[in-house]
Amino acid sequence: MGKVASDHCGxxxxxxxxxxxxxxxxxxxxxxxxxxxxxxxxxxxxxEAIRAAxxxxxxxxxxxxxxxxxxxxxxGPNGTKQExxxxxxxxxxxxxxxxxxx
Numbered sequence: 001m002g003k004v005a006s007d008h009c010g011x012x013x014x015x016x017x018x019x020x021x022x023x024x025x026x027x028x029x030x031x032x033x034x035x036x037x038x039x040x041x042x043x044x045x046x047x048e049a050i051r052a053a054x055x056x057x058x059x060x061x062x063x064x065x066x067x068x069x070x071x072x073x074x075x076g077p078n079g080t081k082q083e084x085x086x087x088x089x090x091x092x093x094x095x096x097x098x099x100x101x102x
Contacts, residue, residue, distance in 0.1 A: 001066070002034025009064075011056065012040035015049035017067040018075040046074065050086065051093045065090060 005012045014031055016024045028042055043049035053063045065086050068074070073081040 002031040003036070004034075005040075006035040006037055010038050010061075012038055013049045013053050014040065014042045015046045016044050016074070017046070018071075019077070020075050021077050046084075046086075047089050047093070050089050051097075054090065054093050054097055063090075 002012075002014075012035060014028045016028070019027060024044065025042075028044075032040065032042070043052055050065060053065070057063050068084065068086045070085075070087075072084060074084045075081055
């Protein structure tokens with residue numbers, strides 16, 4: 001995934017997805033090994049990562065949020081589930097972003 005993003009993106013933000021019982025940072029660092037060129041960073045909190053991607057986007061940019069799709073939960077350790085919607089979070093953060101610019 002890191003290699004694909006590296007080949008097609010100008011900027012990459014890596015974030016938490018579904019770590020289950022694994023160390024989320026270790027998963028992200030494994031993905032990062034494939035990144036060769038563009039600017040990239042790690043933001044562990046998924047909402048913060050989405051917020052940053054949207055805030056950094058310039059007119060004409062495309063922000064691609066991968067990993068969760070329509071999956072309604074972030075799966076954590078010991079079977080824990082956090083209700084989640086990438087679409088819902090992106091909509092909330094866009095509303096917040098536009099409200100602060102007016």
